[in-house]
Amino acid sequence: DAKTTQPNSMESNEEEPVHLPCNHSTISGTDYIHWYRQLPSQGPEYVIHGLTSNVNNRMASLAIAEDRKSSTLILHRATLRDAAVYYCILRDVGGADGLTFGKGTHLIIQP
Amino acid sequence: EPEVTQTPSHQVTQMGQEVILRCVPISNHLYFYWYRQILGQKVEFLVSFYNNEISEKSEIFDDQFSVERPDGSNFTLKIRSTKLEDSAMYFCASSRLRAEETQYFGPGTRLLVL
Numbered sequence: 001d002a003k004t005t006q007p008n009s010m011e012s013n014e015e016e017p018v019h020l021p022c023n024h025s026t027i028s029g030t031d032y033i034h035w036y037r038q039l040p041s042q043g044p045e046y047v048i049h050g051l052t053s054n055v056n057n058r059m060a061s062l063a064i065a066e067d068r069k070s071s072t073l074i075l076h077r078a079t080l081r082d083a084a085v086y087y088c089i090l091r092d093v094g095g096a097d098g099l100t101f102g103k104g105t106h107l108i109i110q111p
Numbered sequence: 112e113p114e115v116t117q118t119p120s121h122q123v124t125q126m127g128q129e130v131i132l133r134c135v136p137i138s139n140h141l142y143f144y145w146y147r148q149i150l151g152q153k154v155e156f157l158v159s160f161y162n163n164e165i166s167e168k169s170e171i172f173d174d175q176f177s178v179e180r181p182d183g184s185n186f187t188l189k190i191r192s193t194k195l196e197d198s199a200m201y202f203c204a205s206s207r208l209r210a211e212e213t214q215y216f217g218p219g220t221r222l223l224v225l
Contacts, residue, residue: 032212043115043202043216044154087154091212097167098144098156099214 004088009106012078020073020105022088027068032091035062035073036099037084044087044101047073083109113137115217117203123223124193132188132220134203142166143186144204144214145178154202160186161209193224 005023012018024033035047048055048062050071055062061074075082087104116135124130136143145157159166160178175191186205190197200221204214 034212038154043204043219044214045216046213049212093212096156097142097159097209098146098169099154100156101154103153 004090004102006086006088006102006105008103009108011108011110013110014080015077018075018078018082018107020075020086020088020107021070022072023070024088024090025069027090028092030092030094032093033062033064033068033071034089034091034099035060036087036089036101038087038104039081039084044099047086049091078107078109080109080111083107115203115205115215117201117217117220119220120218121221121223123225126195126224127192130190130193130222132190132201132203132222134186134188134217135184136186136203136205137207137215138184140205140207140215142206142209143178143180144206145188146202146204146216147171147199148202148219149196149199157188166209190222193222195224198222198224 032049032051034049036044037047038044048057048060050062050064063072085104085106087101089099118133143160146154148154156169158168158172158178177189179187200219202219203217206214
């Protein structure tokens with residue numbers, strides 16, 4: 001799976017939007033962009049994924065650059081419960097079974 | 112909402128002992144996975160399992176590890192002779208279809224080898 005680059009940490013205030021960036025300049029045409037998060041002392045949790053078009057679900061939105069070399073996970077209104085490590089992972093449908101987790105972005109939410 | 116469950120939540124064992132970590136995947140899922148996370152480090156893939164056999168395994172998954180689906184609901188990870196460096200959180204995950212890609216993780220078992 002292709003490599004992603006994320007900031008080590010970000011800080012935001014409660015009830016404000018959060019934009020978590022991810023760079024994936026070596027993305028291939030068949031790589032899906034997945035986001036997972038890991039709350040403290042819990043297992044990873046699926047957030048959202050997309051291929052080319054922007055995606056929305058109840059948890060977040062995913063904005064994908066036109067050239068697909070970067071993407072942004074958007075939490076529209078952060079709560080304290082959103083404090084977690086967020087992982088941006090590229091997944092080729094024909095690639096390996098296992099998810100390759102990087103270090104992710106540690107999101108800190110200030111009350 | 113269906114979820115992956117794991118037992119026990121914590122396990123303490125002596126070096127050299129065998130441990131079995133148990134998981135109940137989501138009922139209509141066909142692919143099962145084990146991951147581990149050593150304290151302060153990344154989540155690492157160990158093995159995937161489909162149709163009653165290992166689909167893929169990582170370099171970490173050596174001969175001391177084995178997986179089994181002993182009945183229609185449980186999925187187990189056995190560590191034959193534990194080492195100090197096996198101390199970690201072990202996460203089970205499942206997915207409905209390999210192609211669907213979304214994996215659902217359990218809460219983990221914290222293994223401490225003394």
